Amino acid sequence: TAAARGAVVLTRVRALALTGTGARVRDELTGEEGEIRARAVINASGVWADGLVDGIRIRPSRGTHLVLRPDCLGPLPAGLHIPIPGESNRFVLVLPQDDGRVYVGLTDEPVQGAVPDVAEAPETDIGFLLDVLGSVVDVPVRRDDVVGAFAGLRPLLDTTAGTGASARTADISRRHAVLTSSEGVVTVVGGKLTTYRRMAEDAVDTAVRVRGLAAGP
Ligand SMILES: Cc1cc2nc3c(=O)[nH]c(=O)nc-3n(C[C@H](O)[C@H](O)[C@H](O)COP(=O)(O)OP(=O)(O)OC[C@H]3O[C@@H](n4cnc5c(N)ncnc54)[C@H](O)[C@@H]3O)c2cc1C
Structure with a gap:
């Protein structure tokens, strides 16, 4: 335009x-x-x-998604909203794709230090998302069911400096x-x-x- x-x-x-x-x-x-x-x-x-x-x-916050191989959760006619254990207002979404793969995400993790040109998904994020998924589904989903992962950094404006407010990126305004x-x-x-x-x-x-x-x- x-x-x-x-x-x-x-x-x-x-x-x-x-x-x-x-x-x-x-x-x-x-x-x-x-x-x-x-x-x-x-x-x-x-x-x-x-x-x-x-x-x-800026307080960068990393959001990671997993890509699960097709069929590892069985037939999935709709997406899921899974409440994150111990949190009052955060969810992990399970999003079936047309080709059978399933996206699972996302995290909200503070990133310290220099901001990378390309964000990468660490194993801790992958483990966290698999744990949340495992808290509601009967079928075990393992690390080798994860065929990919991708991450982005939310550009959150730090308005909490010196206020004593929460240090969690999940609590910073969007x-x-x-x-x-x-x-x-x-x-x-x-x-x-x-x-x-x-x-x-x-x-x-x-x-x-x-x-x-x-x-x-
Ligand atoms: C994990 C995650 C979850 C999100 N969830 C949602 C959601 O649920 N709903 C929603 O609506 N949005 C969502 N967003 C979007 C997000 O919150 C932002 O609003 C949006 O991506 C920021 O747009 P922007 O144009 O400010 O920055 P960007 O899209 O990052 O664009 C900045 C641009 O500036 C360029 N740049 C940086 N430095 C320089 C430089 N020195 N010289 C020249 N160019 C430079 C970069 O290359 C980039 O192209 C999400 C984003 C992430 C990462």
Whole structure:
């Protein structure tokens, strides 16, 4: 949509540093670096957002899904919601696929340290999901029934620092936030895929206001 409306879209280009009026960037294929000047800069880099501006802290939360081989649970005409033992409002979903494989997920685990480019599913997540599944199904599902696993990192905004509030990522809000740095960079972070339209609207409205841009319908 943006390209159809005249935007220039650069892929394989990494933002190295941002200011309110531009970015230092590097072409990851050629290694060439350069500057882009802009009237407004919006940082929408997800779980990596706090590496580009000061003053915000992301608490990445890993969500892992398993892929089970077809038929290991027998015929499954519908999905399952399995309450996680000991939790009041968390569930593991069991989602049968058209080809017979079954997805089971997902976890909500804090990730410490540097944010990886590609999240990986550790054995602890795989064991946790198999244990929750095993708490309700009669058929034993074993490690070798797991033919794959994949993970993503939720970009949760840490609003708990210094408040003494829960350190669990499961308790952090999934709502999005729009924050403006002292340099004038507008960051939009958190939120959900299903709220992308509202996130975009809030970020653009903020950029228009903060940068004094002319904008119309
Ligand atoms: C485990 C998990 C569960 C989820 N569950 C739900 C759900 O139930 N419902 C729902 O609606 N949504 C869900 N989501 C979606 C999620 O919560 C986010 O809202 C969404 O993925 C974040 O979108 P985003 O555009 O902010 O970030 P992203 O989609 O991560 O996009 C950020 C982009 O910025 C790029 N980037 C990063 N750093 C740089 C840089 N320096 N230079 C250039 N580019 C850069 C990245 O390559 C990436 O393309 C889930 C996500 C995960 C991981």
